[in-house]
Amino acid sequence: MKLLRVALPVPVYREFDYLSPDAGAESLGRCVRVRLGPRRLLGVVVATPGESAVPRETLLAIEGYADDVPRVPPDVLTLARFAADYYQYPLGLTLAHAVPPRGRQSALSRVEQPSAYRLTEAGIAGIRGLPAGARRQIELAAALQGRPSVPRAELLAGAPSARALLGRWLGCGWIESVPAAADTKRDGTVILPELNTGQRAAVQAIVAAAGTFQPFLLHGVTASGKTEVYLSAAAAVIADGQQVLMLVPEINLTPQLADRIRRALPFARIVQLHSNLPDTQRLVAWREAAEGTAQFVLGTRLAVFAPLPRLGLIVVDEEHDLSYKQQDGLRYVARDLAVYRARLRNAPVVLGSATPALETLWQARGGRYRLLSLHDRAIAGAPPSIRLVPQRDKQTMGGIAAALRAAIEARLARGEQSLLFINRRGYAPSLLCVACAWAAHCQRCSARLVVHLEEKCLRCHHCGYEEPIARACPMCGNQDLLPLGFGTQRLEAVLKELFPTARIARIDADSTRRKGSWIALLGAILGRELDILVGTQMMVKGHDFPGLTLVGVLGADNALYSADFRATERLFAQLTQVAGRAGRADLPGEVIIQTDFPAHPLYQSLLRHDYHAHAEAVLAERRQLELPPYSRLALLRAEASRRTAIERFLAAAHIQGQVFAAGFAGVRIFPAVAARMARRAGFERAHILVQSATMKPLQGFLGTWRAWLTDHAPRNVRWGIDVDPQELD
Ligand code: ADP
Ligand code: ZN
Ligand code: ZN
Numbered sequence: 001m002k003l004l005r006v007a008l009p010v011p012v013y014r015e016f017d018y019l020s021p022d023a024g025a026e027s028l029g030r031c032v033r034v035r036l037g038p039r040r041l042l043g044v045v046v047a048t049p050g051e052s053a054v055p056r057e058t059l060l061a062i063e064g065y066a067d068d069v070p071r072v073p074p075d076v077l078t079l080a081r082f083a084a085d086y087y088q089y090p091l092g093l094t095l096a097h098a099v100p101p102r103g104r105q106s107a108l109s110r111v112e113q114p115s116a117y118r119l120t121e122a123g124i125a126g127i128r129g130l131p132a133g134a135r136r137q138i139e140l141a142a143a144l145q146g147r148p149s150v151p152r153a154e155l156l157a158g159a160p161s162a163r164a165l166l167g168r169w170l171g172c173g174w175i176e177s178v179p180a181a182a183d184t185k186r187d188g189t190v191i192l193p194e195l196n197t198g199q200r201a202a203v204q205a206i207v208a209a210a211g212t213f214q215p216f217l218l219h220g221v222t223a224s225g226k227t228e229v230y231l232s233a234a235a236a237v238i239a240d241g242q243q244v245l246m247l248v249p250e251i252n253l254t255p256q257l258a259d260r261i262r263r264a265l266p267f268a269r270i271v272q273l274h275s276n277l278p279d280t281q282r283l284v285a286w287r288e289a290a291e292g293t294a295q296f297v298l299g300t301r302l303a304v305f306a307p308l309p310r311l312g313l314i315v316v317d318e319e320h321d322l323s324y325k326q327q328d329g330l331r332y333v334a335r336d337l338a339v340y341r342a343r344l345r346n347a348p349v350v351l352g353s354a355t356p357a358l359e360t361l362w363q364a365r366g367g368r369y370r371l372l373s374l375h376d377r378a379i380a381g382a383p384p385s386i387r388l389v390p391q392r393d394k395q396t397m398g399g400i401a402a403a404l405r406a407a408i409e410a411r412l413a414r415g416e417q418s419l420l421f422i423n424r425r426g427y428a429p430s431l432l433c434v435a436c437a438w439a440a441h442c443q444r445c446s447a448r449l450v451v452h453l454e455e456k457c458l459r460c461h462h463c464g465y466e467e468p469i470a471r472a473c474p475m476c477g478n479q480d481l482l483p484l485g486f487g488t489q490r491l492e493a494v495l496k497e498l499f500p501t502a503r504i505a506r507i508d509a510d511s512t513r514r515k516g517s518w519i520a521l522l523g524a525i526l527g528r529e530l531d532i533l534v535g536t537q538m539m540v541k542g543h544d545f546p547g548l549t550l551v552g553v554l555g556a557d558n559a560l561y562s563a564d565f566r567a568t569e570r571l572f573a574q575l576t577q578v579a580g581r582a583g584r585a586d587l588p589g590e591v592i593i594q595t596d597f598p599a600h601p602l603y604q605s606l607l608r609h610d611y612h613a614h615a616e617a618v619l620a621e622r623r624q625l626e627l628p629p630y631s632r633l634a635l636l637r638a639e640a641s642r643r644t645a646i647e648r649f650l651a652a653a654h655i656q657g658q659v660f661a662a663g664f665a666g667v668r669i670f671p672a673v674a675a676r677m678a679r680r681a682g683f684e685r686a687h688i689l690v691q692s693a694t695m696k697p698l699q700g701f702l703g704t705w706r707a708w709l710t711d712h713a714p715r716n717v718r719w720g721i722d723v724d725p726q727e728l729d
Contacts, residue, residue: 117149240312386592635725672687
């Protein structure tokens with residue numbers, strides 16, 4: 001019996017040894033079924049050690065290999081190990097990201113094998129002898145004849161009954177299966193516009209880096225043609241027989257992108273990987289990626305763990321986007337793991353953005369990433385003009401300034417579309433008593449309830465708690481309760497009053513929750529069935545609306561008050577992105593921002609479309625405060641139902657942390673503070689911030705501290721370490 005070291009999906013920081021009759025290098029990454037105490041689990045073989053720390057006679061044998069689950073390839077195994085160490089998370093739970101969803105694995109065997117077939121010599125001879133009456137066989141033969149390979153799906157689409165025939169022909173050696181990729185013609189037509197000088201230089205640099213680890217930062221304003229650069233580089237990589245992985249923040253919101261990729265690379269097999277896909281589809285995509293038949297994998301952050309045997313290029317679009325950070329469990333940043341994976345595979349990785357994360361820009365300045373800049377818009381037309389107007393003046397009606405109202409009016413007259421964008425951070429409408437200043441609070445969170453006029457209820461946006469809108473103030477009985485602040489629903493109501501004939505739609509998480517409703521809205525926008533759109537963050541992600549020529553922004557100033565040091569960086573990114581939505585086609589676009597602080601450097605940089613000036617100012621501030629990218633941060637997050645429980649836990653963690661920190665140069669640990677939202681869903685929340693000049697000592701510290709915390713945390717406290725936290729709350 002040989003030894004297998006297995007990572008199991010349980011919350012412990014160790015692996016488990018099992019015995020197996022066969023074990024060798026080829027066992028690495030394979031899934032095994034094992035027993036752990038009373039439980040039966042599926043684990044991943046991560047090593048084949050010569051010896052175990054546990055006496056042999058106490059070791060159990062594996063129950064068997066689970067070969068219906070695709071094996072975790074070596075580079076993903078290494079990636080998972082790195083992620084587990086870096087983000088201080090158990091390896092077994094980390095590896096859960098690298099296998100298709102648990103509990104559904106049995107579905108895999110029922111899933112169609114994506115592959116292709118071709119006739120063998122024997123088959124070519126054999127079909128000549130088919131009797132004229134064998135219609136189904138002759139049809140199948142005709143479909144296969146004279147072609148280097150035919151995808152299985154195509155054969156089955158023609159005649160579902162072909163399934164049995166294919167099995168028989170495989171059995172008697174008339175056909176053989178080949179990877180579907182062989183289907184690709186090397187001279188496959190690529191439908192791309194002629195690139196401009198900047199784009200050509202970028203594509204050349206990326207393609208020239210094939211086969212080497214080279215991160216690129218592709219910086220270019222919206223519509224500068226970054227996507228065309230990705231697609232051209234992808235076409236070259238695919239023509240070379242390799243696979244491309246492209247990560248995007250959210251696929252659901254950008255169905256246009258998948259269509260565009262399909263049109264640009266009509267010869268390539270493109271699959272999507274994101275968590276909203278039906279299981280079977282996701283499994284098929286996973287398997288096609290694993291078999292190398294999928295040449296282009298378009299996915300959200302989880303796709304960074306996809307098996308890709310012939311990976312030749314990684315693209316991370318909108319690399320600054322917050323959704324690349326997973327906010328619970330394994331708190332990874334997919335962009336950063338993408339760079340690490342590219343390094344493992346000796347592949348170029350392209351991080352693209354109009355407003356790169358300052359961390360990324362800093363890497364480029366340090367020469368570790370190569371900066372590729374697209375300076376101009378790829379299409380005719382000036383960039384949108386940006387105007388700042390006062391948030392409050394005598395003519396403001398329902399929160400909308402006179403200048404913005406006039407601009408909307410003009411669009412309505414010309415039959416063009418307007419988008420009103422609310423920066424919702426801390427800006428949702430709550431219910432306030434004008435007599436005693438009582439405000440409706442969630443009973444389980446330290447948050448105000450948000451007024452939902454349509455559903456006539458108050459809802460907590462953190463825990464989902466709901467109650468009806470109160471008729472009178474519970475404190476003083478006053479009946480004059482005022483919705484304070486401004487939400488999309490209220491704005492929609494105001495707009496309906498101001499522009500009674502306009503066709504208005506609200507686009508936010510509430511209005512698009514139902515499946516397909518976003519697609520329907522998208523169709524209505526593109527079909528010009530709507531005049532005014534009211535939206536939040538989700539509106540600004542990568543859409544191209546030809547009829548949209550005006551963007552109004554409300555509540556932008558909120559970010560300037562925020563306690564989060566990243567708030568201004570995000571506001572700039574958001575406003576840049578939202579401005580990019582205006583006037584992409586032949587019509588010039590206009591952006592109107594309501595603000596009380598027109599002289600603020602952030603707005604001034606924005607007016608000049610000057611990302612670098614903005615970045616310079618923020619970097620100077622970060623350097624002075626020793627904040628990222630000039631330092632590295634980690635948070636110990638804790639929550640418990642009783643405040644005293646986390647206070648005691650974090651106090652002990654802090655004292656012990658100080659002792660450990662003394663052994664790691666430059667590591668500083670701060671006292672515990674309550675989270676900005678000190679209560680959520682009935683749990684008290686607090687955290688400890690750790691800061692370090694560089695990552696290495698921080699990692700050393702965190703490993704030691706985490707081991708201590710694992711042993712000393714009481715059961716009634718939930719805790720976790722967040723490395724490179726993106727939101728300090
Ligand atoms: P980005 O990804 O930077 O926002 P896109 O690649 O989407 O920019 O390009 C914006 C628009 O310009 C798209 O409609 C695209 O087809 C078009 N475009 C990009 N590059 C060129 C080019 N070289 N010639 C003509 N049109 C182009
Ligand atoms: Zn009151
Ligand atoms: Zn709540």
